[in-house]
Each structure stands twice: as structure tokens, then as C-alpha cells.
Amino acid sequence: MYRYDEFDQKAVDERVVQFSGQVARRLSGELTEDEFKPLRLMNGLYLQLHAYMLRVAIPYGTLSSKQLRMLAHIARKYDKDYAHFTTRQNLQYNWPRLADVPAILADLATVEMHAIQTSGNCIRNVTSDHFAGASADEVDDPRIWSEIIRQWSTFHPEFSYLPRKFKIAVTAAPKDRAAIKVHDIGIIIRRDAADVLAFDVYVGGGQGRTPLIGHMIGESIAAEDLLAYLEATMRVYNQYGRRDNIYKARIKILVHQIGADEMRRQVAVEFVEVKAQGALALPQVEIDRIAAYFASPAFETLSDENPTTANPAFNVWLENNVAKHKVPGYAIVTVSLKPIGGIPGDASAAQMDVVAGLAEKCSFDEVRVSHEQNLVLAHVRQRDLLTVWQQLAAAGLGTANYGLITDIIACPGLDYCDLANARSINIAQAISTRFANQDRQREIGELKLKISGCINACGHHHVGHIGILGVDKKGVEFYQITLGGSGDETASVGEILGPAFGEADVPDAIETLIDVYFAKRSPGERFLDTYRRVGIQPFREKLYAAH
Secondary structure: OOOOOHHHHHHHHHHHHHHHHHHHHHHHOOOOHHHHHHHHHOOOEEEOOOOEEEEEOOHHHEEEHHHHHHHHHHHHHHOOOEEEEOOOOOEEEOOOOHHHHHHHHHHHHOOOOOOOOOOOOOEOOOEEOOOOOOOOOOOOOHHHHHHHHHHHHOOOHHHOOOOOOEOEEEEOOOOOOOOHHHOOEEEEEEEOOOOOEEEEEEEOOEOOOOOEOOEEEEEEEEHHHHHHHHHHHHHHHHHHOOOOOHHHOOHHHHHHHHOHHHHHHHHHHHHHHHHHHOOOOOOHHHHHHHHHOOOOOOOOOOOOOOOOOOOHHHHHHHHHHEEEOOOOOEEEEEEOOOOOOOOOOEEEHHHHHHHHHHHHHHOOOEEEEOOOOOEEEEEEEHHHHHHHHHHHHHOOOOOOOOOOOOOOEEOOHHHOOOOOOOOOHHHHHHHHHHOOOHHHHHHHOOOOEEEEOOOOOOOOHHHOOEEEEEEEEOOEEEEEEEEOOEOOOOOEOOEEOOOOEEHHHHHHHHHHHHHHHHHHOOOOOOHHHHHHHHOOHHHHHHHHHHO
């Protein structure tokens, strides 16, 4: 993983000192909350319903065990003994005291972490495939390019005050595990006919109030031109993106209004100008320098065989939560943060310490955070899988539900967020409990269920196979259901079924949708496959007849 150089460390340390002074002035009353707001947002500090919330950056979702232990320490010392992993591969503390935030940031700086650009109208944390460097289907490690983009975008003077927040995702595999087509910029790395790396750049995707799938604006961009092309795209957005209306300020609205062809043309014109300046050409020596940080660990030569045991719980976990690794004898382990009836994405300090210990002993000192709010141990020896599962299970982290109906994405909702219209956590818990039976979950198969407490869509409900959106009707919480969304390489936005449901009716509604799926599916079909084949009408008719 990438390690700070002296310039990185100096910049982060100086920011801690600067923000400490700003906090002191706020606490003394020298700064009003309105004056303090833009300063705190540049440092990842939000003011939510009940307390401040600090969002910590985890670039492309990669952590060392030392960093994860520090996150656990901060949760234990300064918060309520837990933290929340988000759909941006970041981490949030929901209860820090303002007076403690400088000390938290200082602790983070000691392990090469910060909260810079996790909020505000800037380029946010660059996300990537959580199986990067381990998956057999990737053509290159996307974290190399995510790090290059991170270094280019951090403190970029032209892009610090964009019309709106800006999100970039990178993948390098045919199977899109980073949801690149619903980002402001999404990048697919592939190899061309000459086996040379090429970058397809999608622009204008996003969720929120106006969910849209991105368009391929740049095709087969050369590696040396990647930053120049991104710079050109950002310049077009910065110049023409709307600043008069917060709801129409994202780049997706610009692309939608002028059309993909015109966006492509304008970026091409700007690209020529940026390239002519020459400053952003990526030399191979710099690519190689960054790539060296992501060199494969010292894999052993091992037999390619998972352990066998008569323990049915372990065997189910092995089937659901363990994926094939690119190196024989190793496996990719997804650590579910979705216990039955639990809060999706939450982990206690003790649980973070357990995962950090396993990473140190069994996974080359690396942990990944997925945009699906789980953790990943990317390089586990197959012979260690039973031991890993036993320790995870003892810590409450052994739930075998990765990719199943109880592996629910949910935002914090109205329990924490002052933007939310409704709670999300209670709905996730109710559905999880309703479908707790392991055999039933496996019978249903892959199903991405995602919940947001408001139209900002932090729970990615638009791209859920089943999506749930909390809405407010005269002070009462209701939940609108969508079907057919997907965040993978076949990205699609879900279609609204019809009138919203009350809180108590949501689990029954989901049960009805599953019944329709069972009645209509062909052999081997996932829920999404069946929906795409038969359409929304059978689900709609059955659901509203039953309710």
C-alpha cells in the first residue's frame, strides 16, 4: 500500500495545526457556526442531528492493521466504542466532541491518515475495487491509478471549490465491483488489442435526486494521458456546471442537458489544450514508482484446496464469503458487517482490533473496506480459513451472508442525519430479522437490497435489485420501493413500484416480492435476471393486491 513521503506527512501535520486553531476559535466564540462551517467541512467534520460527525478518508478502501487499530483506539477513546464504514469506503465517527477533534486528527496523522476532502465541493475520496490486487479477472491493480488520481486531486487549487461534490471510482476488471457507472467519473482499465493498458472514462453518472448512468466520454485513453484527460473533464465541469441551483449542480446534470456528444466534444477540445501544456503527462518512471507500492506480497507456493470440516456453519461461510484468489492456495475473505438484526456497516472497537490482528497474521497486513459496507481480507492462505472464520465468528463477524438478502446497504438515516426524511437502520434490521434463516437466504440467492433515508441516496437504493427510499408524508415515515437497479457492469436505475409503504408493512412487502420471484424464475436465474426478463408488472400486481 502507499506510504507517505515527507511532503505528504508535512501537509497532513500542518493541516492538523491549522484546524486545531480554528476549533479553538470556534470554542472561544471568536468564530460563529456559520463562519466555522466551511472550515470544518474542509476537514471532514459535519454537524448532524445530535452531534458532530467526523468522516475519515480511507483512500480506495485500503488499510494496514496499524491504521485499523488506530481507528479502533479513536472509537474507544473519543467516541462510543464503535465506528461506521460507509459506501465511499470511508469511516465515520458519529459522536466526537468538537474539543476532541484536533486530538483525533493528530492521532490519525501518526498512522498516515486524515479527514481532508471527505466533504465539501471538491474531489472526494477515490474509490476502487475492494478485491484489487487479489482478483484473477483484473488486468492491472486499480489502486495504482487511484493513488495517482488521489495525488493529482488533493489540494488541487482549481478544483477545491467546484459547483458540487465530485466522486471518482476506478476498476480494472470486467466484473465491476466499484459501481463506476454511477459516479461523476468512472474509469474502466482494460488492455487493447496490442495488450497495452487503455482507460475508458465514463462521465455523468450519479444517484441522488436525479439518478443517471454515466456515458463513455473518453475511449482508450493512454496511461500517460489519464490525468490530462481528467483535468480536461474537470475544467469543462468547473466552467459550465451550475452554481445557481444545488439540485442541478452535479456534472450528471451538465451532461444530461448538453448531451453526451457535446460533452465529449468539449472535453476533447480542452484535452488538446491541456496536453499542449505538457505538465500533466504521466512519465512511465512515475507510474512505476507508484506501482511499486502495490507490488504483490511474497506469496508462497501452496496447494489450491480449501480446508474441509464437518462444521456446517463454516462450510456455508466458505461458500458465501470466500472468493477465488489469483494465486493458487490463497483466498479472498469478505468479513460481513451485517449481523442478523444488526446495524449495517457498524463495527465495535474490539471487532476492528480482531480484524486488524487477522490481517497482520493471515493477510499480509492489509484490510480493505468495500463500498458495500463490509471489510475484506484480500490475501488469506486457504489453510488458514478455518482459523480466520473461528476468530471472526467469536467476535460476531462470522455471518455468512455476503451478497445475500441480509447483506443490506443502509445509510444512517434519520437516527443521525439531519438531511434524512426517514430512518433506515430500523428497516434494515426488520428485513434482516425476517430473512434470518440461512437456508432461505441461500435459496433466494444473490440479491442486492439497499436502503436510503432520503433522496440523496447515500444507501445507493437506486442501484439495488430491491431499493428502499424513506420519505416523509406529513410527519410520518413511509418507504418507496424500486426494483431492477444494479451498480455492476450492467448498471441500471431501479423503477418505482408504486405507492409507498408504512414502516410495519415493509418486511411483508419484501416477502411478497420474493414470492413473485420464486414463482417466475427460471433455473439458475438471480432475482435481477428474473426481473429483467418478466418486467415490473407481475411484482406490482401481486404486491398491491396483497396490500
